[in-house]
Amino acid sequence: xxxxxxxxxxxxxxxxxxxxxxxxxxxxxxxxxxxxxxxxxxxxxxxxxxxxxxxxxxxxxxxxxxxxxxxxxxxxxxxxxxxxxxxxxxxxxxxxxxxxxxxxxxxxxxxxxxxxxxxxxxxxxxxxxxxxxxxxxxxxxxxxxxxxxxxxxxxxxxxxxxxxxxxxxxxxxxxxxxxxxxxx
Numbered sequence: 001x002x003x004x005x006x007x008x009x010x011x012x013x014x015x016x017x018x019x020x021x022x023x024x025x026x027x028x029x030x031x032x033x034x035x036x037x038x039x040x041x042x043x044x045x046x047x048x049x050x051x052x053x054x055x056x057x058x059x060x061x062x063x064x065x066x067x068x069x070x071x072x073x074x075x076x077x078x079x080x081x082x083x084x085x086x087x088x089x090x091x092x093x094x095x096x097x098x099x100x101x102x103x104x105x106x107x108x109x110x111x112x113x114x115x116x117x118x119x120x121x122x123x124x125x126x127x128x129x130x131x132x133x134x135x136x137x138x139x140x141x142x143x144x145x146x147x148x149x150x151x152x153x154x155x156x157x158x159x160x161x162x163x164x165x166x167x168x169x170x171x172x173x174x175x176x177x178x179x180x181x182x183x184x
Contacts, residue, residue: 009037013182015107017080017087019094019152021145023119024112025162025170026088032171034086043088044075051075057133065092073098080106091144094151104155108182110174111156116141118163158182 016033018026027043034041048071049055059068072090076099079087087107093099103109114122119141153159158181160174 008179011182012037012178013108014083015039015080015085015087016178017089017103017107017109018112019089019103019109019155020091020112020162021114021119021141021148021152022091023122024091024114025122025167026112028167029112029162029171029174030086030088032168033175036171036175037086038084040082040085041088042079042082042085044072044079044093045090047075047079048072069096072096076102091148094148094155100151100155104157108158108178109156110178111152111159112162113152113159114161114163116145 016039018030020026027046030043031041033039045056048059048068052059052071054062056068059071063071069092072093073096076089076093079085080102085107089099089103093103116138120137123137158177160177162170164170165173
C-alpha cells in the first residue's frame with residue numbers, strides 16, 4: 001500500500017504509539033498506518049496473548065487485573081524500545097505511571113479519542129473484553145473515561161478524533177496529520 005498523495009515520510013517519528021479507550025480503533029487504524037509507512041505493527045494485548053498462550057479474559061480470570069497489568073508493564077517496556085513501529089496499547093495501559101513515562105519518552109503518542117456512544121456501537125457484539133462483561137456497558141465506559149481521559153491527555157503528544165471516517169480513511173488522515181504537525 002502506498003502512502004496517500006505521495007506524502008513525504010522523512011520526518012515521521014521513529015515510533016508511533018496509539019493510546020485511547022477500547023473501541024477507539026487503535027488496532028485497526030494502527031495496522032493500516034504501519035502498512036502505509038512500512039513500519040512493524042504491534043498490539044500489546046496480542047503480544048501478551050501470544051506469549052502466555054491464553055486470551056486476555058482468561059488472564060483476567062486467573063490472575064486478576066493486577067496480574068494482567070504486570071504483564072502489560074513488561075510488554076510496554078520491551079516494545080517501546082523497538083524502532084520503526086506502530087504500537088497499539090490496551091485501553092488501560094496508561095493506568096501505570098511507568099507505562100505513561102515510557103510511552104511519552106520513547107515515541108510519539110497519539111490519543112485516539114472517541115465518544116462513548118461510538119465505543120458502544122463498535123463493540124456491540126464484542127464479548128472478549130473483561131471489563132465489559134456487565135449489563136450496563138455505558139455506565140462502565142463512562143466511569144473508565146472519567147478516570148482514564150486525563151491520563152491519556154497527559155501521555156499524548158497529539159489527540160486525534162477517531163470516529164467520523166472509515167478505518168482506512170482514518171489511518172490516512174492520521175498519517176497526514178503526523179506529517180504536517182510533527183516537526184523534525
